[in-house]
Amino acid sequence: MQLTQSSVGRKIIMAVTGIVLVAFVCVHLLGNSSLFFGADAINAYAQKLHSLGPFVWVFRLVMLAAFAIHIVFGIQLTLENRAATPEANVQVKRLRTGFGAETMIISGLVLLAFVVYHLLHFTVRVTNPEIYVPLGSSGMVDVYVMMVKGFQSVLPVIIYLVGMAFLFLHVSHGFQSLFQTLGLSNDKSLPVMGTTSKLVGFVLLVGYISIPLLIVAGLFKI
Ligand code: HEM
Incomplete structure (x- = not known):
């Protein structure tokens, strides 16, 4: 299929915003991993983040813009692709x-739903009033208690496991695809990029699901 100049431009912007989003999920996983060092470590990390004041809001706005652009362009490109793909070629395209790759739009939309739920669960804090307790007189919520209690019921754990499975699916194709779009891979390096991409997706999957699973296994006490 012939790509128009504007769809090439949008693909490049999707690749750049994709890098920003992958960087965020890697840094977020590292931050969340302070849970493994105990209650004080995860609460100190959360307190440090919140103490950054206006910078937190600048960061949030940049992330929100990257996320919104990535979603809007992703939907537009998928619709254009579908309109331009003759039925007879669908099977050929899938095989290739x-x-x-074929499910990027679905995994992307599931991730969007996951992020909305996740923000309501841990950032806006409205889904489970019983898990939000104050951290002494700091004026902050106890993030350790919130995380441990947050994964003591079945539904959130299932939602996070499903969300992370789709994160794996999305990143393990998207990471390789962004290198192709930016012209940073060729026929020779493509298989290596494919494997690296799956590895990045797998590390994120294992890292993220280990948190709810270890909490369910009773490793973290309140
Ligand atoms: C097991 C998986 C995860 C856990 C346990 C987790 C934990 C948390 C916690 C505790 C917060 C609130 C931090 C605070 O306010 O002090 C948070 C915020 C957030 N998380 Fe996650 N997270 C997970 C996965 C993800 C994933 C996969 C994404 C993105 C796809 C994500 C995106 C966000 C965003 C955008 C925020 C808001 C950051 C802000 O306040 O500016 N999280 N997460």
Whole structure:
């Protein structure tokens, strides 16, 4: 299929915003991992973040813009692709690009739903009033208690596991795809990029699901 100049431009912007989003999920996983060092460590990390004041809001706005652009362009490009793909070629295209590539729009939209739920659960803090307790007189919520109690009921754990499975699916194709879009891979390096991409997705999957699973296993006490 012939790509128009504007769709090439949008693909490049999707690749750049994709890098910003992957960087965020890697840094967020590292931050969340302070839970493994105990209640004081995760609460100190949360307190440090909140003490950054206006910088937190600048960061949030940049992330929100990257996320919104990535979603809008992703939907537009998918609709354009579908309109331009003759029915007879659908099977050929699937064979060439694979399951991860064909389901990018679905995994992306599931991730959007996950992020909305996640923000309501841990940032806006409205879904489970019983898990939000104050951290002494600091004026902050006890993030350790929130995380441990937050994963003591079945529904949130299932939602996070499903969300992380889709994160794996999305990143393990998207990471490789962004290098292709930016012209940073060729026929020779493509298989290496494919493997690296799956590895990044797998590390994120294992890292993120280990938190609810270890909490369910009773490793963290309140
Ligand atoms: C097991 C998986 C995860 C856990 C346990 C977790 C934990 C948390 C916690 C505790 C907060 C609130 C921090 C605070 O206010 O002090 C938070 C915020 C957030 N998380 Fe996650 N997270 C997970 C996965 C993800 C994923 C996969 C994404 C993105 C796809 C994500 C995106 C966000 C965003 C955007 C925020 C808001 C940051 C802000 O306040 O500016 N999280 N997460």
